[in-house]
Amino acid sequence: MALTREQIASIATLARLELSPEEVPLYQDSLSRILEFVGALERADTANVTPMAHPLAGLTQRLRPDEVSEGDRHECYQRNAPLTAAALYLVPKVIE
Amino acid sequence: MSAWETVIGLEIHAQLATRSKIFSGSPTAYGAPPNTQADLVDLGYPGVLPVLNVEAVRMAVKLGLAIGARIAPLSVFARKNYFYPDLPKGYQISQYELPIVADGALEIVLEDGAVKRIGITRAHLEEDAGKSLHEGLPGMTGIDLNRAGTPLVEIVSEPDMRSAKEAVAYMKKMHTLVRYLEICDGNMQEGSFRCDANVSVRRAGTQKFGTRAEIKNLNSFRFIERAINFEVERQIELLESGRPVVQETRLYDPDKGETRSMRSKEEANDYRYFPDPDLLPLKVDAALIESVRATLPELPDQKAARLTAQYGLSAYDAGVLAASRELAAYYEEVVRAAPADPKLAANWVMGELAAALNKEGLEVSSGRMPAARLGGLLGRLQDGTISGKIAKEVFELMWAHGSSADEVIESKGLRQITDSAAIARAIEEVMAKNPAQLADYRAGKDKLFGFFVGQVMKATGGKANPAQLNELLRSRLRG
Amino acid sequence: MSALHVRTLTQLADGLRRKSFSSVELVSEMLARIEKSQPLLNAFISVTGAAALAAAREADRALAAGGGGALAGVPIAHKDIFCTAGVRTTCGSRMLDNFVSPYDATVVAKLGRAGAVVLGKTNMDEFAMGSSNENSFYGPVRNPWNPQLVPGGSSGGSAAAVAARLVAGATGTDTGGSIRQPAALCGITGMKPTYGRVSRYGMVAFASSLDQGGTLTASAADAALMLREMAGFDPRDSTSVDTPVPDYVAALEQPIAGLKVGLLAEFFDKGLDGDNERCVREALRVFESLGARVRQVSLPSLPLSVPVYYVVAPAECSSNLARYDGVRFGHRCEQPRDLNDMYRRSRGEGFGAEVKRRIMTGTYVLSAGYYDAYYLKAQRVRALINADFIRAFEEVDVLIGPTTPTPAFPLGAKTEDPITMYLNDIYTIGANLAGLPAISVPCGFAQGLPVGLQIVGPHFSEARVLAAAHAFQGATDWHSRIPVGFA
Numbered sequence A: 001m002a003l004t005r006e007q008i009a010s011i012a013t014l015a016r017l018e019l020s021p022e023e024v025p026l027y028q029d030s031l032s033r034i035l036e037f038v039g040a041l042e043r044a045d046t047a048n049v050t051p052m053a054h055p056l057a058g059l060t061q062r063l064r065p066d067e068v069s070e071g072d073r074h075e076c077y078q079r080n081a082p083l084t085a086a087a088l089y090l091v092p093k094v095i096e
Numbered sequence B: 001m002s003a004w005e006t007v008i009g010l011e012i013h014a015q016l017a018t019r020s021k022i023f024s025g026s027p028t029a030y031g032a033p034p035n036t037q038a039d040l041v042d043l044g045y046p047g048v049l050p051v052l053n054v055e056a057v058r059m060a061v062k063l064g065l066a067i068g069a070r071i072a073p074l075s076v077f078a079r080k081n082y083f084y085p086d087l088p089k090g091y092q093i094s095q096y097e098l099p100i101v102a103d104g105a106l107e108i109v110l111e112d113g114a115v116k117r118i119g120i121t122r123a124h125l126e127e128d129a130g131k132s133l134h135e136g137l138p139g140m141t142g143i144d145l146n147r148a149g150t151p152l153v154e155i156v157s158e159p160d161m162r163s164a165k166e167a168v169a170y171m172k173k174m175h176t177l178v179r180y181l182e183i184c185d186g187n188m189q190e191g192s193f194r195c196d197a198n199v200s201v202r203r204a205g206t207q208k209f210g211t212r213a214e215i216k217n218l219n220s221f222r223f224i225e226r227a228i229n230f231e232v233e234r235q236i237e238l239l240e241s242g243r244p245v246v247q248e249t250r251l252y253d254p255d256k257g258e259t260r261s262m263r264s265k266e267e268a269n270d271y272r273y274f275p276d277p278d279l280l281p282l283k284v285d286a287a288l289i290e291s292v293r294a295t296l297p298e299l300p301d302q303k304a305a306r307l308t309a310q311y312g313l314s315a316y317d318a319g320v321l322a323a324s325r326e327l328a329a330y331y332e333e334v335v336r337a338a339p340a341d342p343k344l345a346a347n348w349v350m351g352e353l354a355a356a357l358n359k360e361g362l363e364v365s366s367g368r369m370p371a372a373r374l375g376g377l378l379g380r381l382q383d384g385t386i387s388g389k390i391a392k393e394v395f396e397l398m399w400a401h402g403s404s405a406d407e408v409i410e411s412k413g414l415r416q417i418t419d420s421a422a423i424a425r426a427i428e429e430v431m432a433k434n435p436a437q438l439a440d441y442r443a444g445k446d447k448l449f450g451f452f453v454g455q456v457m458k459a460t461g462g463k464a465n466p467a468q469l470n471e472l473l474r475s476r477l478r479g
Numbered sequence C: 001m002s003a004l005h006v007r008t009l010t011q012l013a014d015g016l017r018r019k020s021f022s023s024v025e026l027v028s029e030m031l032a033r034i035e036k037s038q039p040l041l042n043a044f045i046s047v048t049g050a051a052a053l054a055a056a057r058e059a060d061r062a063l064a065a066g067g068g069g070a071l072a073g074v075p076i077a078h079k080d081i082f083c084t085a086g087v088r089t090t091c092g093s094r095m096l097d098n099f100v101s102p103y104d105a106t107v108v109a110k111l112g113r114a115g116a117v118v119l120g121k122t123n124m125d126e127f128a129m130g131s132s133n134e135n136s137f138y139g140p141v142r143n144p145w146n147p148q149l150v151p152g153g154s155s156g157g158s159a160a161a162v163a164a165r166l167v168a169g170a171t172g173t174d175t176g177g178s179i180r181q182p183a184a185l186c187g188i189t190g191m192k193p194t195y196g197r198v199s200r201y202g203m204v205a206f207a208s209s210l211d212q213g214g215t216l217t218a219s220a221a222d223a224a225l226m227l228r229e230m231a232g233f234d235p236r237d238s239t240s241v242d243t244p245v246p247d248y249v250a251a252l253e254q255p256i257a258g259l260k261v262g263l264l265a266e267f268f269d270k271g272l273d274g275d276n277e278r279c280v281r282e283a284l285r286v287f288e289s290l291g292a293r294v295r296q297v298s299l300p301s302l303p304l305s306v307p308v309y310y311v312v313a314p315a316e317c318s319s320n321l322a323r324y325d326g327v328r329f330g331h332r333c334e335q336p337r338d339l340n341d342m343y344r345r346s347r348g349e350g351f352g353a354e355v356k357r358r359i360m361t362g363t364y365v366l367s368a369g370y371y372d373a374y375y376l377k378a379q380r381v382r383a384l385i386n387a388d389f390i391r392a393f394e395e396v397d398v399l400i401g402p403t404t405p406t407p408a409f410p411l412g413a414k415t416e417d418p419i420t421m422y423l424n425d426i427y428t429i430g431a432n433l434a435g436l437p438a439i440s441v442p443c444g445f446a447q448g449l450p451v452g453l454q455i456v457g458p459h460f461s462e463a464r465v466l467a468a469a470h471a472f473q474g475a476t477d478w479h480s481r482i483p484v485g486f487a
């Protein structure tokens, strides 16, 4: 299961990762090897086996009472933000 | 007439009226200063985890019961992965393969009065995104995440609508329903209730669906109708000129009154849905369903039917009144105050009152004209204290001064004249003043009867009892 | 009063309570050891000396007043994946180089309430992705038994710090072996509890359905004490299980005579180093001498656990790490041309090679057309492996086998091919896929390097697993060996 440069490029786009021209062949090689390695799964007989999404089989979602427990702490939270103004997080203009 | 048939399906997003967000303890109030209602969970901070709000679940179940849908005993939250600045985690927690509500329906009334069933494929719980602000930030977009994490129920219809009007009727009906259920405030300006419209056209008579375009974020009934009609024309033009319709997301521009392609959302939209490992399957058992069922109010259709049966209203009038839980309640309070003539009450509520409220942009719930007070006026009309014509005048004064019908009638001396002698005296005067017309009438010019009625009414300031006046006037004129 | 560091966490907690020495003395000694070791081991990303001494003084006051929690005054460290209010939490990544959490992880808060004194945040593979601790933005951690060798990963800093007796215990996280594998390679005891036993709130997510916080300590008794204070239901974590935490310490002495021990056939494969096998087989004889009944059991689907893991973990990580977009926190590139440029460069610069590799692998296996063949298929095989374990635990009380195929290996030895690196976790991943409690304890040496023995139990059988490990450590002294230069 060898991946093409184009496939690596489109995966990187989907994942929003900038790759240098040098990185592309490296990931092309290692991802291809990983996919070949996990390809071993094909051989397992999983006819009518239900996929297991988490280890807590049988447990179901707990529900929270509808209560407001959080107050305004935006100043504290925004100390980690690269760029803000007027309490807004700023990003390069989104064109629509 | 047209060679083309329109096919429309709607995805309605209704914000659920919970106090706190669907997965966090932040408040959901609208209009707070930017980012003051976004906590660590809403911001997608490293390490934080979602915990589901019971009220959001109950509200989704309530909707499901109201549209006769199946409530899934087990539903699953999934991640919809895409990058967008107003989507903090890089994924939206939604429901994909196993939604909480499936297979419901809503009935709408078409213009010709016919009833049409609109199928509802599914309704699922999900979180709302934040907002991007483009104004006043040169080269930048500002992100306000107060809305992020607000609970939404996305209601997906079957492609059962065949015109913009049907789509609007369905949207309005759903709008009424969610407000009846008190699961959504329905405020469309604030985006609490909005929809995406999937629109396609096909040759009349053919079965296969045409390629559809999805028009995003329509937040007014007017826009929905215009956007769909524009889109239908656009697609027909394309097809008739032999060009294909591309499946894409489009945005409606209210100013230009047109839809345009939204490429930004298009590129690489492979959402990679998978079950959210931070949340376990959602179990809705019979006990929960029954406890929600117990809170169901009388639904719009049930109420309309009862109003017709109980008060003998026309289906139309009952429909108009039942369209709003508040309006219907107001109407029934008026009837309790003036029980003699429910039809009359309906006419006044939908006529004079609605007009007056409209002029001031008010709702019945505003208390501008208490139901008991309007009932008082109708009571005076029914017991003959005032005539219909005077009643309108009294209503104006009540509205202007916030006074009761009786106060107005007394202070302005608008009580109807029912004393035959007094009416007769007025008739004599009028006859004396108008000998020529009297002669013509007696010579057979019956049309002049109306003239005399008018003159006497004028002389009595409109207070003469119309029935008595007619009777007395006829005999006197005969001579 | 010197050489306090050689004592176990349990002994230190007792000594502090009996006031044989003060927390300030103890913490000062440990801080000095950390400072001295740092150039060689690089076990820490942040050392919080001033705060630690203040906390130590506080603990001494509490103890003097006859108060203080079970860990009052005991020096520990947190893996830098646990959020700590006011102290930066980097996850070993450039992406979070200057990220300061506004809140404490539940684990951090609980250990704080128990009186533990935090000396710093330990080094780790970036976002816990790695088995050698070579994937840290802050440089590799080195193995106290031989600085040319890796300590294992991803909790390599915590393992090295405990092995070198720089702290009495440390927290770690285990997604595919990240507590047990470094514990084995560093000759200490590493405990991964049942999924849902320890809150994940405040533990930066790698693969949410596999991540579980645990302990790195010198002994099983220490693990029991530390875990008892760490574990418990947390309303902030939907996957946290609401069952009471037994007193693991009190349960330590339960005899293992009659304990049904399953020897994992699949673990004794061609990949298993000869010396490791010898140590593990000797350990089994120890268990037999203690009255345990050892029998072979087979988990036919277990050999597929690594392939399953390398689909499921990357898939979840590709989504979990999407939040690092340079908007609300974390690295943002200089002068972005536009939004996409900001996303792509911020993430391209902020993440290291292995993290990017896993994000891309995960993005691929979830993408349209591959979801069923990879992700769904893996979750089905995961169910088969889980079923194997359930079946096995109908026959035996615990499963025993090696923790790793080989002892510690030289830095750079396995960085070329990701698969050879991934295979370090071949024996540990199964417990994560099934959410089972598992511990690694020292069981001997191969050419002077520690070898780990793994004990796996059914869900929520921590007490039994810890007691078995404790019994083994009562009969052996491998766990009390301290690397030369740190004794």
Ligand SMILES: [Mg+2]
Pocket: B011, B154, B196
């Ligand atoms: Mg949608």
Ligand SMILES: [Zn+2]
Pocket: B013, B126, B154
């Ligand atoms: Zn939606």
